[in-house]
Amino acid sequence: MEFLNINNNSGQSYGYVAYRTHVKPAGSKIKLVIKGTLKGVAMVVVDGKRQTKPLTKMDDVKGFGYWIAK
Numbered sequence: 001m002e003f004l005n006i007n008n009n010s011g012q013s014y015g016y017v018a019y020r021t022h023v024k025p026a027g028s029k030i031k032l033v034i035k036g037t038l039k040g041v042a043m044v045v046v047d048g049k050r051q052t053k054p055l056t057k058m059d060d061v062k063g064f065g066y067w068i069a070k
Contacts (some may be wrong), residue, residue: 001040 002011023030032044032051044051053060 001013001017001067002013004011006012032046034042034044042054043050
């Protein structure tokens with residue numbers, strides 16, 4: 001977010017940024033791999049179906065998709 005080419009190259013300091021991609025599958029079994037450490041919240045949606053668990057309690061931030069979870 002902070003490296004977006006907006007606001008005189010100072011990025012976006014708060015709010016949401018939507019990153020989208022379209023993948024043409026090479027077969028029927030596809031595995032999504034996201035490398036690195038998440039420093040915010042990720043909501044992964046595949047074919048219109050949410051793949052990440054919604055945040056409902058504080059312990060949820062320890063799982064994939066939230067804050068510093070790998």
